[in-house]
Amino acid sequence: MSRTCPRCGSQKVRSASLHSHDGLRRALLYTPLRCRDCRHRFWVLNPLKPILLLTGAGTLIGGTAWFALDLHGARGVSAPPTTLPHGRAEQGDADAQLQLGMRYAIGDGVAQDHVEAAKWLAQAAKGGVAEGQYQYGLVLLEGRGVVQDYQAAFAWIEKSAHRGHPYAQYRLGELHRYGTGTPVDKARAYMWFNLAAAQGVDVAAKARDSLVWQLKPEQLSAMQAEARRMSRLPSSAAPGDGDGKDAALAVSAAP
Numbered sequence: 001m002s003r004t005c006p007r008c009g010s011q012k013v014r015s016a017s018l019h020s021h022d023g024l025r026r027a028l029l030y031t032p033l034r035c036r037d038c039r040h041r042f043w044v045l046n047p048l049k050p051i052l053l054l055t056g057a058g059t060l061i062g063g064t065a066w067f068a069l070d071l072h073g074a075r076g077v078s079a080p081p082t083t084l085p086h087g088r089a090e091q092g093d094a095d096a097q098l099q100l101g102m103r104y105a106i107g108d109g110v111a112q113d114h115v116e117a118a119k120w121l122a123q124a125a126k127g128g129v130a131e132g133q134y135q136y137g138l139v140l141l142e143g144r145g146v147v148q149d150y151q152a153a154f155a156w157i158e159k160s161a162h163r164g165h166p167y168a169q170y171r172l173g174e175l176h177r178y179g180t181g182t183p184v185d186k187a188r189a190y191m192w193f194n195l196a197a198a199q200g201v202d203v204a205a206k207a208r209d210s211l212v213w214q215l216k217p218e219q220l221s222a223m224q225a226e227a228r229r230m231s232r233l234p235s236s237a238a239p240g241d242g243d244g245k246d247a248a249l250a251v252s253a254a255p
Helices: 025-030 049-076 086-092 094-106 112-128 130-142 150-162 166-178 188-197 202-214 216-229
Strands: 013-015 030-034 041-045
Touching: 013 216, 030 130, 049 166, 086 094, 094 112, 094 130, 112 130, 130 166, 166 188, 166 202, 188 202
Parallel strands: none
Antiparallel strands: 013 030, 030 041
8 A cells, every 4th residue: 555645755644534525435445644745635545444344244244144044943943822722612611712712802823803703702701701701791892793782792791790800890880881781870880880999990990989979978878888798799699690680780779
């Protein structure tokens, strides 16, 4: 690499600084110099820079290829997805039916299929699984994979609520509050919100408190007494007549 100034021929040169306007090609392949005598700034080819550039590019390409192959290999030896419980579900295992229904509902390990999800959740609900009753009630309420049916949704969610499912209790309170699948009954909505809140459902506590000023003192007293009574019942207690009616209708709850 010549270190002679092309303008004055002086060999008194030093390294110069790179400038933003020098350009990428010069920065990658050349070295800037400045003459100490005439102050002329010039460029000379640096034979090491192309070698370093090619070495760096090769390292980058090789590293990228290695990472891609390693990632592909890791995926190739990963554990297979959990086996779908079709066998147990078809044999009448309600828990397996619930699991299968939920996996079809969200597309976990299978293609999302709301119709298939509704089928298995219905069987889990009929098998007496509280979570299955709640989930099937939501399916009917939202009309996912089935014809939307508020009354049937109310019946199944009520069954789950009577079995102590906290979110079913909250949802049942909402149904009573707004008259979805059942006549509006804010007193009974208060009771179900109260039960759900006692199990840690924060949104139920807020909903319960928002109804206090809308009820008469005797209604609040009656519904609190009913909530205490129901909280002492075993979680398996549920209406057994299959029509989804609340077992506590004897309590006066006129809004």
